[in-house]
Amino acid sequence: MSETENNLVCVFCGSYDGNDPIYINAATALGRELVKSGYGLVYGGGTRGLMGRVARSVHDNNGQVVGIMPRALMSAEGCADEVGKMIVVESMHQRKSMMNDRASAFIALPGGFGTLEELLEITTWSLLSIHSKPVIVLNINGYYSALKDMVDTAVNAGFVSASNKNIVVFCDSPEDAVAAIKSYVPPSSRFGLNWEPKVPV
Amino acid sequence: MSETENNLVCVFCGSYDGNDPIYINAATALGRELVKSGYGLVYGGGTRGLMGRVARSVHDNNGQVVGIMPRALMSAEGCADEVGKMIVVESMHQRKSMMNDRASAFIALPGGFGTLEELLEITTWSLLSIHSKPVIVLNINGYYSALKDMVDTAVNAGFVSASNKNIVVFCDSPEDAVAAIKSYVPPSSRFGLNWEPKVPV
Numbered sequence: 001m002s003e004t005e006n007n008l009v010c011v012f013c014g015s016y017d018g019n020d021p022i023y024i025n026a027a028t029a030l031g032r033e034l035v036k037s038g039y040g041l042v043y044g045g046g047t048r049g050l051m052g053r054v055a056r057s058v059h060d061n062n063g064q065v066v067g068i069m070p071r072a073l074m075s076a077e078g079c080a081d082e083v084g085k086m087i088v089v090e091s092m093h094q095r096k097s098m099m100n101d102r103a104s105a106f107i108a109l110p111g112g113f114g115t116l117e118e119l120l121e122i123t124t125w126s127l128l129s130i131h132s133k134p135v136i137v138l139n140i141n142g143y144y145s146a147l148k149d150m151v152d153t154a155v156n157a158g159f160v161s162a163s164n165k166n167i168v169v170f171c172d173s174p175e176d177a178v179a180a181i182k183s184y185v186p187p188s189s190r191f192g193l194n195w196e197p198k199v200p201v
Numbered sequence: 202m203s204e205t206e207n208n209l210v211c212v213f214c215g216s217y218d219g220n221d222p223i224y225i226n227a228a229t230a231l232g233r234e235l236v237k238s239g240y241g242l243v244y245g246g247g248t249r250g251l252m253g254r255v256a257r258s259v260h261d262n263n264g265q266v267v268g269i270m271p272r273a274l275m276s277a278e279g280c281a282d283e284v285g286k287m288i289v290v291e292s293m294h295q296r297k298s299m300m301n302d303r304a305s306a307f308i309a310l311p312g313g314f315g316t317l318e319e320l321l322e323i324t325t326w327s328l329l330s331i332h333s334k335p336v337i338v339l340n341i342n343g344y345y346s347a348l349k350d351m352v353d354t355a356v357n358a359g360f361v362s363a364s365n366k367n368i369v370v371f372c373d374s375p376e377d378a379v380a381a382i383k384s385y386v387p388p389s390s391r392f393g394l395n396w397e398p399k400v401p402v
């Protein structure tokens with residue numbers, strides 16, 4: 001990671017805009033809030049949907065954008081080389097591993113199966129002590145309220161501890177989501193595992 | 202993959218039993234139903250919680266068990282070498298990639314963040330045409346009803362297509378979950394991507 005890539009926040013989000021302008025507005029506002037607080041963006045590298053909205057907003061507000069794009073997805077998601085530095089990789093796994101290496105925090109905007117998976121993977125990596133970075137869900141328009149219910153069900157049924165539930169912080173606005181990066185405290189109840197010689201994911 | 206590893210079903214589930222016996226009973230019944238229908242099990246390899254229950258049940262019913270365990274997790278999850286063949290790997294990613302290679306279908310029992318992530322990852326891999334295998338959720342006791350709501354929210358908000366929603370099939374009983382393997386039809390709306398030279402994940 002180069003010195004010029006400090007303070008990047010990884011944003012997970014959909015490659016569609018959604019059918020209510022509230023989602024586009026949230027992505028645009030999140031990009032602005034990130035730059036206002038001194039953060040750049042690392043993300044999947046696409047131009048489509050909310051991925052493109054948040055990247056363009058960071059770029060338009062003079063923030064740094066780093067995109068990490070698997071070659072096979074370039075045609076499906078577009079490649080945003082006009083808004084930042086694009087890195088082309090060969091697999092989904094390399095994309096996620098490189099985003100994790102570069103990010104100092106993670107924020108999820110609305111998205112589909114891929115976004116849900118990225119969010120839950122980075123949550124699981126925290127649970128396994130692979131990282132201790134903030135994991136924040138921007139629950140705009142109540143989009144992620146059902147996921148919050150799913151986590152509550154898992155806690156109530158005994159599959160997630162009440163403390164580990166706090167690995168993920170749910171926020172209602174882009175301002176709160178960015179503020180939550182600084183106030184984040186990783187739960188001390190997470191597993192203390194030994195991934196040697198280097199943390200593999 | 203050896204000839205003796207045909208017809209393995211990959212089960213994702215928690216390393217806790219949950220606090221209602223309905224979950225243990227579902228895991229045990231699922232193991233029995235898998236063997237009754239001619240399937241063996243490939244799974245994370247642990248002895249704890251529902252992971253151990255389903256593996257022991259398949260073994261007790263004379264079915265084949267293959268476990269794939271990251272070295273760093275052996276102490277946290279136990280290693281079920283008394284119920285089947287255990288393969289020790291170095292990373293979470295190797296575990297998931299090897300389970301995917303060996304499985305002819307996927308079933309999720311209740312579990313925590315790791316189980317949710319495995320389920321959503323294998324769903325995303327289907328969306329990306331990395332595989333076309335059945336993805337089935339055993340929604341025992343309504344455990345996964347909030348996840349079903351999350352998927353519905355994603356469809357209604359325009360982040361998942363109504364057709365791609367059907368990548369994941371929700372079933373209420375172990376019998377229905379095993380029967381759903383044979384009747385599964387992968388949605389034709391999934392992306393037709395080109396992962397060359399070999400599908401990387």
Ligand SMILES: [Mg+2]
Pocket residue numbers: 117118121318319322
């Ligand atoms: Mg994953």
